[in-house]
Amino acid sequence: MSKPFPFTAVVGQDDLRLALLLNAVSPAVGGVLVRGEKGTAKSTAVRALSALLPEVAVVPGCRFSCAPAAPDPNCPDGPHEPGAGSARPARMVELPVGASEDRLVGALDIERALAEGVKAFEPGLLADAHRGILYVDEVNLLHDHLVDLLLDAAAMGASYVEREGVSVRHAARFLLVGTMNPEEGELRPQLLDRFGLTVEVAASREPDQRVEVVRRRLAYDDDPGGFAAKWADEEAAVRQRITAARELLPQVRLGDGALRQIAATCAAFEVDGMRADIVMARTATALAAWAGRTDVLAEDVRQAALLALPHRRRRNPFDAPGLDEDKLDETLEQFSGEDQGDDDPDPDGPGGPDGGGGRPQPDSGPQGGGESAAQPEAGEDGQPQASGAREQSAVRAAEPFRTKVLSVPGIGEGASGRRSRARTEHGRTTGARRPRGTLTKLHLAATVQAAAPHQRARGRSGPGLVIRRDDLRQATREGREGNLVLFVVDASGSMAARQRMGAVKGAVLSLLLDAYQRRDKVGLVTFRGSGAQVALPPTSSVDAAAVRLESLPTGGRTPLAAGLLKAHEVLRVERLRDPARRALVVVVTDGRATGGAEPVALAGRAARLFAAEGVACVVVDCESGPVRLGLAGQLAGELGGSAVTLDELRADSIAGLVRDVQGTSRRAA
Template sequence: MSSVPYPFTAVVGQTDLRLALLLNAVSPAVGGVLVRGEKGTAKSTAVRALSALLPQVDVVPGCRFSCAPGAPDPACPDGPHEPGAGAARPARMVELPVGASEDRLVGALDIERALSEGVKAFEPGLLADAHRGILYVDEVNLLHDHLIDLLLDAAAMGASYVEREGVSVRHAARFLLVGTMNPEEGELRPQLLDRFGLTVEVAASREPAQRVEVVRRRLAYEDDPAAFAIRWADEEHEVRARVVAARALLPQVLLGDTALLQIAAACAGFEVDGMRADIVMARTATALAAWAGRTSVRKEDVRQAALLALPHRRRRNPFDAPGLDEEMLDRILDGFPDEEPEPEPDPEPQGPDDGGDGDGDGGGPDGDGGGVPPQHDGPPAQEADSPEAAPDAPDTTREDAPQPSAQGSGAAEQAPVAAAEPFRTKVLSVPGLGEGAAGRRSRARTAHGRTTGSQRPRGHLTKLHLAATVHAAAPHQKARGRAGRGLVIRKDDLRQATREGREGNLVLFVVDASGSMAARQRMSAVKGAVMSLLLDAYQRRDKVGLITFRGSGAELALPPTSSVDAAAARLERLPTGGRTPLAAGLLKAHEVLRVERLRDPSRRPLLVVVTDGRATSAGVPGGRPGGTPRELSGRSARLLASEGIASVVVDCESGPVRLGLAGVLAADLGAPAVTLDGLRADSLAGLVKNVRTAVTHTASLNSVSRRAA
C-alpha cells in the first residue's frame, strides 16, 4: 500500500458522500457520518483522503492528548500545561479495528501499579489519539455493542472517562466520527443509527463513461502515486482553503426563524423520534450555508440537510429500508415562505454540489476546480471486488432466479405468499455456558456482566475482584512487615473478576417449503413465525442462516450472515411445492454447521427446524445407503443430536387429525417441539428458556409417536 494517499479531489462520483464529509470538516458539531454501501464503492478511499484536507492543529509539545496551547484541557492527565508556543502537526486520522478491545479504545489504567505502588498510570487509547482529528471505524456494524456505546458517548460528550475500581481518568476527545458499513453484513440498532449525525448511501456508478474514468484514475495512481498526487495538488489546495474559509464564516451564519420552522416541520412530518434530528439538521444547514459562502440559511440548505440527516432515523425495525420521500419533503418545505435574499453576491453561485460529474468536466486535473472536488466511484486496489465473496455476504443477484430443477419436481410450484404479521416470540437459547461474541441470547463468559467468581489474571489485569485480592493478600501481612492501616499488596495477590453475560449465537433456520406446507394461509403463518424469530435474532445480535427444502433436495438460501433483513427478503420470496425431502434439509444443516464451526468455533449454533414432520422424499445425493424417507430423516436427526447441536422443532401441523411426526423428529434431535401458537411469548404455554429442559418431555413422546408413525 502506497504511503501517498489517494487525493480526495480525484474521487469520481459519490457527491453525497463527499459533501457529508466536507460538512463535518467545516463543522464537527454536525456529529459525524455513517456511510452505507456495497463493497468496492470508494467508502474507505474517500474517508482516508479527507484528513489531508483538514487544517493543521497546534498542540502542546509532549502532550499525549493533543491539548491546544491556547486553551489546554484543565483535566488533561499530562497537565497542567504552562502557557507557551505550540507545535503544528497535521490532523490525524485514527482507525478503529473491528477486533479492538475496550482498553485499546479508551485507554488502559494500570490497576496493578495503582494498588501496589499508589501510582495513577494511564496509557492513552485511540480516543485520545483521535482528539482534534478523525476517528474512522470501518465495518462499524460488526463492532461489539459496548464499544459502539463507548465510542458514541465520547463523541457526544467530547470527553472520555476511564474508571476502574475507584480510580478514574478523564481527557478531552473531540473528533470527526466516520463509520462505514455494508448493509449485507447486518444493520446497526436504530438507537445507534440515531447517534450518527448524517448518513449517505453509496453505490457504484452504472454509467460506462464514469466507470472508465474510475479505472483510468486508479491505474494512474497505482503506476506512480507521487506523480498522481502532484497532478491533483492544486485542486486539493483549493478545497482545503475553502474548508478553512467556511470554518471562519460559520459563526456568522444566521439560522432564521423560517429555517427553524422548516426544520421542525420536516422532523415532525417524518415522525422521527426525539430532538436530535432537529439539532443535527440545524447544524448541517448552517454548515451548508457556510460552505456555499453565505451568512444565512436558505430552503435548499434545509432540504439538503434533511436528505442527509433524516433517512436513517426513520427505521422502526430491521426490515425497514432507510430512505426519505422527497416529494413529501418538498410539500412540507413549500408550506413556508423563502427567506429574504441576501444583498451581497454569493461567492459560490453553483452551491455545494458544484464540480461536475467527475468526467473531467470541472473537477478533473484540467478543469476549473469547481467548488466540490471531482468525483470518483472507484475503490483502491484493496477495496476492489474480489472473485472470492465474503462467506457471510448474501447473494443479491438471484432475487428473481427460478428454483433449481431438483427443487421443482413433484407437485406444481406455488407462488410465494406474504408473511403474516410478526409477533414477540418466546426465548430460545443454547444450553450450557459459551464464550462466543457478545449478544443477548445464551449464557456465556464475557468481559461485561455480573461477577461470578475470580481467577489469577492471564496477562494484563482489566477487571479487579477486590474481595478476592484482599483475601489472597491478608494471610501474608505479618510476613511482609505491615506497619500501617493499609494492606501490603503484591502482584501475585491480584485477582481478575470472572463475569457472566450473554452471547449471540448462529441461528440456522431449516424451513419446509414442500407441498404439504403449501396451503396459503398455513404458509403465511409459517413465514410470519420465522419472520418473528428473525426479528428476535436481530434484537439478540445473532447471526442467521436459511436452508429450505422441497422437491428432491435442499438449498442454502442464505449463508450464515449478520444481515437479518437479507434473510427476511429471501423468506418473502420463498416459493412452495413438491415433495418433502426432510433428510436432505437436515443433512444440509449438518454440513453448514460443520463449515461454520471451522470458521468461528466460539459461536454456538441453534438449529430451528420449521416443519410438520412429514418426509415423502429421500432427497439424499450421492447414492447413500437406502431406507424409507422417514428412516433417513431419523438417522439425519440423530446425527445432529450426537454432535450436541442444540435444536428446536417448530411444529407446523394443523387440522383436526394430527400425526405427531414433528414430535418424532424432535425426539430424534433431542429437542423440544413447540407449535406455532405456542411460539408466542404471550401464549399460555410455558416459556421455552432452554432447549435442554424439554428433552424429558420429548422423551416420553418417543415411543408413542414411533408407534403412531
C-alpha cells in the same frame, strides 16, 4: 509511509464526499455513517479526508490535545496556562473492531503502579482522537461494550475512567466516522442515532466510470507520491474552500422559514426525538457556508434531510433506509418560508456548477424497488396439480410480533452478545484465577493480595511491590453471548397456502427481529422440490435473512431429509469456523416428507444426527386443518427437541417452549 489516496481523486461517490466535507466545515454536524457494499472506496475516502483538515493548535506536551487559548481546566496533564501553542496536523485515529476496553478509554499504567507504587494513567484512543477524527471500519461488528463507551463519550464530549483505583476525566470531542457493509449485520439503534449523517454507497454501473476508477487506482499503486503530486492543486483548492467555509459559518443565517421546513420535515417522517431537527439545522447551515452563502435556502434543507433522516426513520431492521422524495418535496413546498433568500445562487459562483448544493461533482443513479405479489396457492399435499404443482411466487409475511428469549442452556464461551450466559472477556467480574497462557485481564486486587505476604521474604525496600509471575491473577468475567440461530424452512407445496405461508414468514421474521436485538448470527436453509439449499449462509445480517425469506418461492415435493442434512452440514462447517458459538436450530414445517424412496425413514435418520450431538432444536408445527397427523411432534422427538404450533409462538406461550428446549438440551448433554 506512502501518501494517502487524494480525496479529490475519488471517482463518483458524491454524497459520501459531500457528507465528509460538511463535517470538515462544521464538526458539530455529528459525523458520518457510510453504508455500502465492499470495494466502494468507503475507507479510502475517509482516510483521505484527514489530509484536508486544517491544522490544530495544541498545548506543547499535553497528551490530551488541549487548545492553548482555552485549555481544559480538568485536563489530567494540567493545569495549563492560556497562551501560545504549537500546531500539528489533525489526527485520524482508527479504532480496530477487536480493540480492548483499555485501548479505547485508557487504563492504569500497570508497570509504573507495580514498579513505583504510583497511580499513572495511560491515555487511550479517545484521548488521541480529541479534536480530530475517530474512524471505525466495520463499525457494525464492534463489540457491545465498546459501543457503550463510544455512546457515553459522544453524548458527553468527555471520557470518564473509573477503574482499578484510577479516576480520570478528560475531554473527548471528535468527529465520529464509521463504515459498514449491511450484509454483515446492522448497527444498534442507539449508536446509529449518534451519527449525524448517513450515506449509501454502491459501485457505479457505468463502464466509463469504472474504467476511470481502475485507471486511477493502478496509477496510485505504481507511484503513490507522483500520483498525489498530480492532484496537489485540487487538494489545496478544497483545503482552502474548507477554511473559507469555516470562517463564513458563523455568519450564515438560519431563518424562521427554514426552521419551519426542518421541523415540518422531521414531523412528517415521524423521526424520534429532537436530534434529527438539530442535525438538519446544522447540516443546512454548513451546506450554505460550503456554497459560499450566508442564507439557508430550501435546497439546503432538502439536501440536509436526505443526509440526516434516512437512518432515523427506520422502525425496525427490516425497514429499507431512504426517504420518499415526493413526500419530502411536498412538505418543503407546503412550509416554504418567505425568508429563504431573494435570488437563487449563481451556478458558477462559490457554490460550484451544482447550483449551490456543494457537491464536488454531479452524480446519478436513480434508486428503485419493487415487491412481489401473492399468487394462487399450491395444493395441500404438495403433489402435481393444476395450480399447486407449479412454483409459486413469494407470499408476503404477516406482521412480526414480540417474542420472548430463546436461550441456549449452560454457560458458553462464544462471541459477545445478548442471548445466553457465557464466560467472556467483558462483563461483570465474578472472580480471579491463575492465567492460562498470556495474561489479558489483570485482577489487580487479587494480584496484590497474592504478592503481599511475600514482600519481606523478597527483600522489598521501596514503595513498589515485588511481583513475580506466580502472583499474577486473571479476572474471570461473565456476560452474554450471541448464538447461531439456524432456520430450516419447509417451502414445499404443502406449505404454499397463502394464509399459512404468510403466518410462517411472520413467525420467522419475529424470531429474526429477536436475533437482531440479541446480536446473533442467523442462517437460512430451505427445502422444496428435489432438494435443499442454503438460502443464506450464517451471517450477522438479519436484514439479509429477512430479504431472502420475503422472496422465498414455494411449491413442489417435501424433501425433509435433504433439508435436515443440509442444515447438519451447515452446522458442521460453522463449528470449524467458530467452534465456540453454540447453535439453536429452528425447523419450520408441517412434518410431511415426500419424494424419493422411504422419505419418512430418511428424515428420521437425519433428525437423530442432531439428537446425538445434543443440538438444541425447536420444530414449529405448521400443520393446519381439522385432521392433524402430528408428524411435526414426531420429528421433534427424533431431533431431541420440542414442537410448538404457530399460535404458541406468540407472547407468553414461548416461555413454555424455552423450558422445553432447555430441558431437552440438558437431557441430551
